[in-house]
Amino acid sequence: MLRSKTKMLQLAVTLLACAFLFVPIVMSVLAGLTANYFQGVSSGLTLKWVFEVWELYANSIFLSMGIAFACLICTVIIGVPAAYGLARHPGWMSRMLEEFISLPLAIPGLALALALLQLYGSMQGFRASWTFILVGHVLYTLPFMVRSILAVLASMDLKTLEEGAASLGASPWQRFRDIVVPNAMPGILAGALTVVTLSIGEFNLTWMLHTPYLKTLPVGLADSYASMRLEIASAYTLVFFILIVPLLMAMQWASARAQRIAK
């Protein structure tokens, strides 16, 4: 009897915690699908608001996806050689450099954005272009890419593998292409998904860096909350969910895979 009582208590706490997490989501999603929020669900369900969001903010969605993709390319191009260099030359200098790359994790995005504005704000063409937001996103997401690759590279004897390839006649570039990159792939993949997810969801930095013509998905969300009907803002949340949840799931899968290989 006592046992079933504790069991019941456990179940109740679990359900309560789940409800605490899920109810707001369900409410928000429901609000986005309700014809009139103030009348409640009885006013009927509709996709009208979702289409309206699409009409109003499709540009934000495409901009966010474009920036995320460009950010991914930049972090791969910078991050793979950087992680390789750090893994190949361990020592206090490398550790310092790694910490330095990781600084944007600790510094608030607002401070980072302010620094960018102070330095480049007067360069009109650059300031008003989407590449300005991209620079901020690359700064912010690069440490995730580098660390993810570094964790995989550190788990193998990279030096001896490269020596093996060299003894077979492979030049430094061939060694990098045939040995380093393929073996770092799980780390690159896990890092890539993190970078894309973070870039799409990034608000702090982007809010400071954006212009009225360049609103990313989260900035558009803030905008819709501030200036649109509640139903539209909620429908926006739904659109955001649909975009970000599959990415999150893929990220989980990839990082689990990278960890398995790193063992």
Place this chain on the structure above:
Amino acid sequence: MTLRLTHTAKTYPDGTKALLPTELSVCKGEIVSLLGPSGCGKTTLLRIIAGLETPDAGSDIWFDDDNVTALAVEDRQVGMVFQSYALFPNMSVRANIGYGLKMQKLPKAEIDARVTEVLEMCQLQPFASRAITALSGGQRQRVALARAIAPRPRLLLLDEPLSALDASLRESLRDELAVLLREFDITAIFVTHDQDEAMAIADRVAVMSHGRVVQSGSPEELYRNPTSSFVAGFVGNAMALSGKADGTTLHLEGGTLTLPSDGAGQTVYVRAEDVRIEESGPLRGKVEAVTFLGTHYRVVISGVTSGAIASIHSGQIAPKVGDFVNMSINPEALMLLPTEADVA
């Protein structure tokens, strides 16, 4: 291919002399083993030959008539088997073996034919399409050897190729490796700290200590005629008989021995198999331990000299611990070597 090293040395930036100026020649088709304890410079020497380590200025490395000192490892055409094998985990067995051939830009058909040939030689056909992670230690070792040999290198270098294996597997693979290396008919150098391995595989053994080659010769030569106490001790575990030499007589704690020559300034060594336990022997000592090893007993005896000495006893019955026994040593079996201040 013949290999010739002249005045080759390696000093690390912190001043450590890993390898003192060394001369070494290896004839075509010869299999040479670099034998020595860890830290003696044998791996450094191998890595210098491979091109993975830059020797000090003044060093010269010749492959036949080519001076390769300044060539990078990828241009030296050496095959290398690493202690950890360094197989590429992102490639199958076949792709690993074919990698060197791919680097030589051979046509695909020829690569396939050569890989198949090498797979057959190393009896790896059943594993050709497997992933590296799906292989046992012994199979990995053979893949590493096959990969090194496939591009037909000028010289094959092996760095402790058997040390990552279980003891039971090591012995059978040792014999297999000896056969394969001769089948390949290639000049090879391999590094080991295991004297049995060196003796079983090599035509010639170069014993190294403290950054230099102390003696080089056939396994028999090293075993029978060591020129230093280090070689005598390292190859065949010779034991020192420390006593007082008076002309050709050696006075020990447990009796006297006749020496084959004047023992002044010399240390006398003997091997366990030359110490015979017999009633009429001139030496006497106390049995400390008896180990049964199947074909023979190993009897440890104290009281003969300052340390304990061992005897290989092949009789049916062994003496018991605590017994006193008499021993004799044939004067021819005694090795007289100059006493060294530094017995490494």
